[in-house]
Amino acid sequence: xxxxxxxxxxxxxxxxxxxxxxxxxxxxxxxxxxxxxxxxxxxxxxxxxxxxxxxxxxxxxxxxxxxxxxxxxxxxxxxxxxxxxxxxxxxxxxxxxxxxxxxxxxxxxxxxxxxxxxxxxxxxxxxxxxxxxxxxxxxxxxxxxxxxxxxxxxxxxxxxxxxxxxxxxxxxxxxxxxxxxxxxxxxxxxxxxxxxxxxxxxxxxxxxxxxxxxxxxxxxxxxxxxxxxxxxxxxxxxxxxxxxxxxxxxxxxxxxxxxxxxxxxxxxxxxxxxxxxxxxxxxxxxxxxxxxxxxxxxxxxxxxxxxxxxxxxxxxxxxxxxxxxxxxxxxxxxxxxxxxxxxxxxxxxxxxxxxxxxxxxxxxxxxxxxxxxxxxxxxxxxxxxxxxxxxxxxxxxxxxxxxxxxxxxxxxxxxxxxxxxxxxxxxxxxxxxxxxxxxxxxxxxxxxxxxxxxxxxxxxxxxxxxxxxxxxxxxxxxxxxxxxxxxxxxxxxxxxxxxxxxxxxxxxxxxxxxxxxxxxxxxxxxxxxxxxxxxxxxxxxxxxxxxxxxxxxxxxxxxxxxxxxxxxxxxxxxxxxxxxxxxxxxxxxxxxxxxxxxxxxxxxxxxxxxxxxxxxxxxxxxxxxxxxxxxxxxxxxxxxxxxxxxxxxxxxxxxxxxxxxxxxxxxxxxxxxxxxxxxxxxxxxxxxxxxxxxxxxxxxxxxxxxxxxxxxxxxxxxxxxxxxxxxxxxxxxxxxxxxxxxxxx
Amino acid sequence: xxxxxxxxxxxxxxxxxxxxxxxxxxxxxxxxxxxxxxxxxxxxxxxxxxxxxxxxxxxxxxxxxxxxxxxxxxxxxxxxxxxxxxxxxxxxxxxxxxxxxxxxxxxxxxxxxxxxxxxxxxxxxxxxxxxxxxxxxxxxxxxxxxxxxxxxxxxxx
Numbered sequence: 001x002x003x004x005x006x007x008x009x010x011x012x013x014x015x016x017x018x019x020x021x022x023x024x025x026x027x028x029x030x031x032x033x034x035x036x037x038x039x040x041x042x043x044x045x046x047x048x049x050x051x052x053x054x055x056x057x058x059x060x061x062x063x064x065x066x067x068x069x070x071x072x073x074x075x076x077x078x079x080x081x082x083x084x085x086x087x088x089x090x091x092x093x094x095x096x097x098x099x100x101x102x103x104x105x106x107x108x109x110x111x112x113x114x115x116x117x118x119x120x121x122x123x124x125x126x127x128x129x130x131x132x133x134x135x136x137x138x139x140x141x142x143x144x145x146x147x148x149x150x151x152x153x154x155x156x157x158x159x160x161x162x163x164x165x166x167x168x169x170x171x172x173x174x175x176x177x178x179x180x181x182x183x184x185x186x187x188x189x190x191x192x193x194x195x196x197x198x199x200x201x202x203x204x205x206x207x208x209x210x211x212x213x214x215x216x217x218x219x220x221x222x223x224x225x226x227x228x229x230x231x232x233x234x235x236x237x238x239x240x241x242x243x244x245x246x247x248x249x250x251x252x253x254x255x256x257x258x259x260x261x262x263x264x265x266x267x268x269x270x271x272x273x274x275x276x277x278x279x280x281x282x283x284x285x286x287x288x289x290x291x292x293x294x295x296x297x298x299x300x301x302x303x304x305x306x307x308x309x310x311x312x313x314x315x316x317x318x319x320x321x322x323x324x325x326x327x328x329x330x331x332x333x334x335x336x337x338x339x340x341x342x343x344x345x346x347x348x349x350x351x352x353x354x355x356x357x358x359x360x361x362x363x364x365x366x367x368x369x370x371x372x373x374x375x376x377x378x379x380x381x382x383x384x385x386x387x388x389x390x391x392x393x394x395x396x397x398x399x400x401x402x403x404x405x406x407x408x409x410x411x412x413x414x415x416x417x418x419x420x421x422x423x424x425x426x427x428x429x430x431x432x433x434x435x436x437x438x439x440x441x442x443x444x445x446x447x448x449x450x451x452x453x454x455x456x457x458x459x460x461x462x463x464x465x466x467x468x469x470x471x472x473x474x475x476x477x478x479x480x481x482x483x484x485x486x487x488x489x490x491x492x493x494x495x496x497x498x499x500x501x502x503x504x505x506x507x508x509x510x511x512x513x514x515x516x517x518x519x520x521x522x523x524x525x526x527x528x529x530x531x532x533x534x535x536x537x538x539x540x541x542x543x544x545x546x547x548x549x550x551x552x553x554x555x556x557x558x559x560x561x562x563x564x565x566x567x568x569x570x571x572x573x574x575x576x577x578x579x580x581x582x583x584x585x586x587x588x589x590x591x592x593x594x595x596x597x598x599x600x601x602x603x604x605x606x607x608x609x610x611x612x613x614x615x616x617x618x619x620x621x622x623x624x625x626x627x628x629x630x631x632x633x634x635x636x637x638x639x640x641x642x643x644x645x646x647x648x649x650x651x652x653x654x655x656x657x658x659x660x661x662x663x664x665x666x667x668x669x670x671x672x673x674x675x676x677x678x679x680x681x682x683x684x685x686x687x688x689x690x691x692x693x694x695x696x697x698x699x700x701x702x703x704x705x706x707x708x709x710x711x712x713x714x715x716x717x718x719x720x721x722x723x724x725x726x727x728x729x730x731x732x733x734x735x736x737x738x739x740x741x742x743x744x745x
Numbered sequence: 746x747x748x749x750x751x752x753x754x755x756x757x758x759x760x761x762x763x764x765x766x767x768x769x770x771x772x773x774x775x776x777x778x779x780x781x782x783x784x785x786x787x788x789x790x791x792x793x794x795x796x797x798x799x800x801x802x803x804x805x806x807x808x809x810x811x812x813x814x815x816x817x818x819x820x821x822x823x824x825x826x827x828x829x830x831x832x833x834x835x836x837x838x839x840x841x842x843x844x845x846x847x848x849x850x851x852x853x854x855x856x857x858x859x860x861x862x863x864x865x866x867x868x869x870x871x872x873x874x875x876x877x878x879x880x881x882x883x884x885x886x887x888x889x890x891x892x893x894x895x896x897x898x899x900x901x902x
Contacts, residue, residue: 014837017845018852019829020780020820027779113774114763189880191784191792191846240782240846241880272785479844479881637840637886644883645843672789672878680884681868681875 004492005700008637011481012503013238022238025195025210026269033197033265034063036258037116038251039106039123040278041098044132044346044665045146048096048105048125055122056108061115064262065123067106068094071257074224078248079316079351081453081515083219088154090147090344091313093224093253098127099146099312100346101665102277107258109266132346132665136309137286139345146312146344154310154317154342159325161301161335169301169335173292177375179368182731183360184658185284185309188353189677192240193275198255199265205256206233210240212247212476213516214506220249221256236506242478243649244352244707247518248315250279273670280351281659283308283320283342287364297378299387301335304328304365308357310342311349317342320350322452323519324357328365330601331404331444333389346665352518354649355445358711362443363653363732366715370439371728380719381412381440388442400600400703403629403691404442407605410689411627415607424609428724435612435743436622437724440605443711447524447600447631447704455521456595457529458512461490461501461537463588465581467561467574469494469501469537474514475526476506480706481638482522486530488634489699493534495559496573512591520602520704523634524697529594531699536590541576544588548579598697602708604628606647606716608684612724614743617736619655619721621684626712631703632694643688643709650713652677654721655733750813753778754822760809768804768812769793772819780820780849784878791877794850795819801857801876820849823856831901832856835894836887843881851877855891859898865891 016022039051053065075089095103105125110116133139133152140153160166170176197208205227211217214234221232239246251268258266270279291302306324310317321340328338338361369387373380389402412418417438424436449455460472471490477483487501504511515521538558545563546553549570562569563576571579580588609623626643633639656676660668669675694701714732722728725742746761751771760775772778772795781804784792788806795804796818824830829837832855842848851874858865858873865873870891871884879887 008840010837010840011842013845014840014842015826015829015833017842017848018833018836019824019826020849021826022845023779024782024846026783027773029777114766114770189878191782191790191844191878191880193784239844241844243880269783272787272790479842479846481843641840641843641882641886644885645879645881646883648883649880671787672785673787677878677880679875679878680888681871683871683884686883686885 004488004498006633006636009484009488009498009635010637012484012487024192024240025197025208025237028197028208028237030197030199030265033267034109034111034262035113035116036255036266036268037108037120038104038268038274038278039108039120040274041101041103041105043098043127043129044101046098046127046129048098049128050126051106052124056119059115059119061111062119063109063111065106065108066258066261068096070261072224076220076224077315079319080216080220082216087318088314093257100348102348103312104254104278107254109258109262134345134347134661134665136284136307136343136345140307140343146346152344154314154344156339156341157321157325158337158339160329160337163337166301166303166335166337170290170292170303173300174294176290177293177372178290179371180730181287181364181367183285183363184660185281185347185350186653186657187276187281187659187675188243188245190241190243190245193272194246194250194270194279196251196255197265197267198259200259200263204231204233206235207252207256208235208237209252210246211236211252212242212478212518214474214476214508215513216516217249217252218508220253224253225256225260233507233509236476239476239478243354244356244518245280247352247516248280272672276670276675277348277667281311281348282353283310283350283360285309285360289364289368291368291372293372297376297383297386299334299372304336304338306340306361306364308340308342308360309345309347309350311347312344313349314344315349316351320357324361327358327444328361331389331442332387334387347661354646355707355711358443358445358707359653359714362711363715366441367718367728370719370722381408381417384408384442400695400697401693402601402603403693404603404605406691407603407627407629408442410691411605411607411625414627414687414689415625417607420609433614435614435724436609437720438609439716439718439720439723440607441712441716441719442605443708444601444603445708445711446519447602447698448521448596449519450596450599454595455515455525456593457514457526458591458593459529459533460512460591461533461589463537463541463573463577465574465577467572471501471503472511473503473526474506474511475522476517480522480642481635482517482526485523485634485638486527489527489530490534493531493538496561520707523699523702524600524704525596527634527699527702529592532594533590533592536592540588540590541573544576544580545570548576596697600695600697600703602628602630602703602705604708604712606712608716608720610717610720610724612721612739617739621651621717624684624686627689627691628705628708629691630705631698632692632701633690634700634702639690639705640688642705644686646709647686647713648678648683649710651717653714653733654717658733747810749809751809751817753817754819762809764810766809768795768807768809771809772804778819778821782846782849784846791854792847792850794853794877796853796857799857799860801854820852823852831897832894835897836890839886839890839893841882841886841890847877847879851879851887855894859895863899864895
């Protein structure tokens with residue numbers, strides 16, 4: 001071993017980012033570039049009657065104002081993953097019918113951003129208004145119809161135990177416990193807002209975009225503008241965070257179409273408010289969950305029903321419901337039935353966000369089970385342990401080797417759960433001003449797309465004359481370090497340093513085809529591809545050495561970037577590359593493909609202690625422990641960083657983050673003052689640990705972390721608050737007012 | 746448009762600006778200094794922080810015309826990848842950089858903090874960075890980085 005796997009390695013572009021030298025999409029300036037500002041709907045539902053932009057055009061420096069008449073009226077689904085992906089198409093590039101406050105109705109193009117902003121203010125839009133519907137429950141049965149020929153409740157997926165068995169088991173149980181849980185939409189709040197540049201030159205479109213899904217963007221541009229795929233190039237500059245929010249096409253088609261119209265590069269960078277209303281969100285949800293429980297503390301069956309708010313267009317709706325449908329079944333081993341439906345409403349479009357349905361599903365289940373534990377007067381950790389999956393117990397092809405129980409056991413120990421229980425009870429008896437509570441939550445999420453659809457990657461590696469390597473992978477590193485992990489995997493196999501491998505950023509014209517970066521596939525799928533790639537390169541180096549040194553391949557090995565015959569170095573990798581160029585007249589490069597043939601699930605168990613101010617209801621998180629089973633750890637910095645960030649997101653989900661709307665459909669939390677993510681002085685100390693048994697199918701036994709990191713966290717905090725105040729609130733985030741109401745009952 | 750004389754990273758610039766243009770707009774759109782990022786435009790996230798006479802300030806709400814005569818330092822003024830500042834090195838070494846969009850602003854706030862207090866406690870670091878939002882790290886490794894930076898800066902003195 002080269003001791004790279006499991007080390008603490010900074011992300012490969014850390015220095016470029018720390019010095020301000022990294023180039024994000026918004027940092028790019030092309031020659032003759034102009035600037036676009038979107039005209040967004042100010043009403044929730046209606047039809048654009050007229051757009052008056054006469055005054056805007058009078059401003060010096062305004063180039064054009066484009067509306068729906070300037071773009072193809074072709075429907076698409078922004079969540080498309082690959083050519084002919086059969087998902088419902090409901091969206092158009094620019095709309096005549098608007099379905100939420102923030103729907104795109106046009107674009108102002110000007111010589112500078114300042115002029116475009118000035119012109120935007122002068123544009124007057126007249127609408128024919130319709131009555132909107134905002135809540136998923138209401139929309140599911142409402143007579144208001146958002147899309148012609150489509151039910152608001154788009155479809156339903158059921159999985160798990162059959163309905164009759166579950167109903168029968170529940171009816172025969174000692175108690176029936178039911179919960180209704182409301183979860184609001186939330187926002188990714190990537191610090192980099194959605195940014196794009198469209199360029200049209202010599203009948204070819206180039207789009208620079210803050211995207212996680214370049215090849216799918218290429219397909220959509222080709223489909224909508226009827227362009228051959230080889231005349232569409234998508235480039236992903238440095239990404240300033242994504243969390244799933246940059247998976248779907250948002251402004252790429254607008255920029256491409258605008259560039260074709262004005263024959264100049266057009267840059268569109270969304271403001272924070274625009275990014276919050278007009279990109280993507282995490283689905284709000286209404287959960288109805290019912291369990292039959294026996295006196296001995298056995299949950300005999302659970303009927304879990306969920307409606308998710310997918311926003312104004314179908315987008316990812318069915319996909320999120322589908323992905324969610326089997327997550328609970330990977331964590332619980334007793335009869336459980338899942339039924340889920342996406343519902344369209346007149347709110348911003350929902351899409352992928354870290355966990356893709358898992359956070360809502362596990363939040364609902366964990367709250368419900370915690371409430372059952374409270375009702376029975378039993379320890380919630382023990383109650384969960386009776387019902388969650390065992391190691392090697394489940395379908396090995398679909399799940400792999402779950403170490404969830406080991407996570408719970410280790411976490412309980414690290415958190416000192418039993419002592420904390422006693423300390424808290426003592427504290428709460430003595431203290432008049434504060435109440436403390438402890439909480440627990442679990443979560444699971446997949447590694448890769450299997451079995452939803454094909455999950456494959458193609459990768460290319462070249463050995464240079466000095467022994468360094470160039471690596472082409474259309475792997476979108478969002479700051480999560482997937483490229484760094486892939487380089488570490490290859491370095492381990494090739495006995496090089498990580499710095500010896502230079503990775504390109506995604507460019508659909510130069511990189512081999514890949515799916516987008518979603519489903520936590522950066523290590524498990526792309527990383528395994530990188531392993532195969534490095535192994536193929538190693539083989540090529542050895543085979544070339546056989547020709548150069550006239551020795552048997554079996555006697556050769558590689559170490560320290562050299563080829564060895566037993567314990568004697570024969571030559572450096574660079575020597576072999578030069579030999580190939582000069583004598584064999586070729587370069588040493590390999591192209592491999594890899595596809596995932598099995599699903600693996602990552603697990604986590606979280607524990608938290610909170611303190612509540614009796615006077616104002618404020619919650620302070622005092623202590624936090626998280627233990628995850630992500631298989632073998634590739635980069636310890638990477639996995640810790642992902643987990644710590646995921647916890648931050650979950651704490652916000654529990655206590656402060658929400659997207660709510662006024663009666664006209666305007667987002668109330670439309671800036672980062674009102675939409676509150678946790679600050680450095682509000683975060684607790686976080687302790688993280690890992691069960692490193694490993695699993696097969698991924699590189700060196702690795703699975704995934706990125707999405708799973710956030711899945712158990714919100715419910716951990718909510719359950720800790722419930723433990724403190726003696727009652728669960730069924731609406732999140734928990735407000736100070738609700739806490740005070742419960743305390744003062 | 747009005748004449749505006751700005752001193753940025755020790756260099757004098759004469760630029761033509763409008764009354765409402767912010768320092769951030771001038772840095773990015775006029776001067777092409779792209780290291781300073783825009784995360785919110787409402788002074789809530791700290792991604793655009795620069796030093797103004799040594800104080801960390803959000804350049805997205807500072808009017809350029811009001812900054813004549815002040816010494817402005819942006820992330821480019823601290824160091825480069827060929828010659829990074831010890832704080833920049835510390836952020837890299839501590840694993841504090843993920844997406845990196847908040848990083849220039851975090852480093853500017855760290856500079857201001859360490860200039861005031863060369864040996865901050867964890868609590869003082871958390872307070873010192875409380876005007877800078879990060880969505881990736883939970884701030885854990887950023888706090889480690891500031892502690893490491895304090896050590897590095899002290900060793901240099």
